[in-house]
Amino acid sequence: MKYNIEKINEIGKLLAEVVEEALKIEGGEAALIGDVEMALRESMLKIGNSALQCFLENADGEVKAEIECTCGGRLKYQRRRKATIWSVFDKVVYQRAYYAGCTCGQGCAPVDQCYGIEPGKVTAGLARLLALIGVNHAFDEGRKSLKEFLLFEVSENTVRAETQKMGELQRQADADLVKATQSENCLQKREQSQALVPDVLYGSIDAAKVRVEPRDEKEKAVENREKWRDLKVGCWYEGEIVPKSQHSARQKDKAQREGVVLRAKNQKYFCDIEKAGQFGKLFWATGCAVGADRARVLVFICDGAVWIWNLIVHYYQNAIQIVDWYHAADRLKRIADEAFATTDERLAWREKVTEDLWQGRVELVIEACQTLAKKSELARQSLAYYGDNIERMRYAQFRAAGYFIGSGIIESGCKQIVTHRLKISGAQWNLDGAILTAKARAAWLSDSWQKLVTARSLLPLTA
Ligand SMILES: [Zn+2]
Numbered sequence: 001m002k003y004n005i006e007k008i009n010e011i012g013k014l015l016a017e018v019v020e021e022a023l024k025i026e027g028g029e030a031a032l033i034g035d036v037e038m039a040l041r042e043s044m045l046k047i048g049n050s051a052l053q054c055f056l057e058n059a060d061g062e063v064k065a066e067i068e069c070t071c072g073g074r075l076k077y078q079r080r081r082k083a084t085i086w087s088v089f090d091k092v093v094y095q096r097a098y099y100a101g102c103t104c105g106q107g108c109a110p111v112d113q114c115y116g117i118e119p120g121k122v123t124a125g126l127a128r129l130l131a132l133i134g135v136n137h138a139f140d141e142g143r144k145s146l147k148e149f150l151l152f153e154v155s156e157n158t159v160r161a162e163t164q165k166m167g168e169l170q171r172q173a174d175a176d177l178v179k180a181t182q183s184e185n186c187l188q189k190r191e192q193s194q195a196l197v198p199d200v201l202y203g204s205i206d207a208a209k210v211r212v213e214p215r216d217e218k219e220k221a222v223e224n225r226e227k228w229r230d231l232k233v234g235c236w237y238e239g240e241i242v243p244k245s246q247h248s249a250r251q252k253d254k255a256q257r258e259g260v261v262l263r264a265k266n267q268k269y270f271c272d273i274e275k276a277g278q279f280g281k282l283f284w285a286t287g288c289a290v291g292a293d294r295a296r297v298l299v300f301i302c303d304g305a306v307w308i309w310n311l312i313v314h315y316y317q318n319a320i321q322i323v324d325w326y327h328a329a330d331r332l333k334r335i336a337d338e339a340f341a342t343t344d345e346r347l348a349w350r351e352k353v354t355e356d357l358w359q360g361r362v363e364l365v366i367e368a369c370q371t372l373a374k375k376s377e378l379a380r381q382s383l384a385y386y387g388d389n390i391e392r393m394r395y396a397q398f399r400a401a402g403y404f405i406g407s408g409i410i411e412s413g414c415k416q417i418v419t420h421r422l423k424i425s426g427a428q429w430n431l432d433g434a435i436l437t438a439k440a441r442a443a444w445l446s447d448s449w450q451k452l453v454t455a456r457s458l459l460p461l462t463a
Contacts, residue, residue, distance in 0.1 A: 015043055045151050048089035056094040059111045063097050067110065075099035075108055083112065083119035088126045090152040116457060124457035127162045130154060134163025135441040138426035167436025169455045170443050174282055181285040198238050201295035204410030205234045205308045208418040212431050231418055231438055232279045233271040235410050236290045237264040258399065264409045269442040271417060273435050276307045284315050292316065301407040303327045304389060323392040324407035329354055331382055335369065339376035360396035362386055417441050
């Protein structure tokens with residue numbers, strides 16, 4: 001936006017005088033720069049508050065005797081009526097023309113309608129900040145940080161409500177997407193569109209436990225225990241090669257071992273607390289949105305839970321399936337620990353078998369487990385694990401093709417959504433609160449936050 005710089009400089013000069021005066025009155029010791037900054041910020045908050053009030057009071061223009069009601073009837077001018085909003089400049093009270101007297105019983109303030117204001121509520125400008133804090137911090141913790149930035153108090157409940165409103169918008173967007181991708185018509189239309197389809201696209205799914213409190217006393221009595229629910233999380237992403245000059249110490253090691261180092265980009269997370277079948281619909285719908293069904297190569301990397309592979313096979317039969325390398329390799333370590341008494345024996349077995357796995361010689365890994373089956377229960381159980389996943393563990397082939405072989409992206413997603421937000425101290429959830437906060441956070445992590453901010457600013461008009 002372009003502003004009249006001369007006028008702004010004029011205001012700046014005035015403000016400097018105001019602050020200088022105030023600091024003088026405060027008196028005593030010379031003010032330090034931090035004091036000056038704080039005095040400026042406090043004054044600017046007051047200026048913003050008064051400017052927003054003026055702006056809205058000027059916005060009425062000429063008052064008319066009558067206007068048209070949304071129902072088609074007529075509304076008569078009543079008087080200028082007071083309204084209150086909670087904005088980024090704190091509570092603002094303003095007066096605007098108010099019309100009423102239609103047969104439908106509704107009244108109207110054109111200024112509120114024009115700017116998408118809900119009197120008595122938080123404005124879209126403040127809402128986006130509250131929600132941003134709420135997806136990244138426990139609500140009460142976030143409230144304290146916010147006060148430092150805004151210079152006025154907002155309640156924990158307001159932070160929670162605005163965060164979950166963003167989650168509600170995401171839930172609505174998810175539901176709309178699921179509905180749209182169930183319709184032949186919509187899929188056909190998309191088929192004809194020229195939208196960019198990724199060459200190689202990755203997908204991963206995982207789940208993490210969230211503790212959900214009973215909703216009320218009644219529910220508590222029926223289920224007198226804590227309830228841990230699975231938050232299912234999925235991610236679509238692409239890969240790119242990390243240039244040598246940007247390698248971290250760890251990546252340098254990796255580059256020596258594996259040749260190239262990949263990193264993920266364009267991560268799109270989706271999540272829900274739902275049964276696998278219902279979550280599958282969201283999986284398919286979000287996949288359509290990123291062109292999963294049209295990518296040249298589609299690769300899934302997962303830790304091996306059966307319900308996950310079932311969903312993948314159901315929706316994307318021809319995709320490449322990879323068991324996360326770290327899960328498959330870590331199991332060998334645990335087998336060695338269980339089967340051998342000495343560190344030397346453990347290391348020797350593990351090194352050899354891990355190399356076989358790395359080279360994709362899964363049959364040799366199975367043989368090695370077979371020979372330990374009598375000594376180790378885990379080795380015996382692992383016969384099925386490696387046996388059922390032979391084709392998903394051809395790591396040499398996958399590496400040669402340049403694919404990721406680790407599911408680090410989805411594990412990081414679970415960590416960021418669940419460990420770093422839903423499970424942090426001070427967090428307590430009912431079912432809806434957990435789902436909405438998770439969905440809002442997933443949007444934040446996916447760079448689709450701006451869509452929610454835009455949708456939030458349209459809220460009163462669509463309500
Ligand atoms: Zn009406």
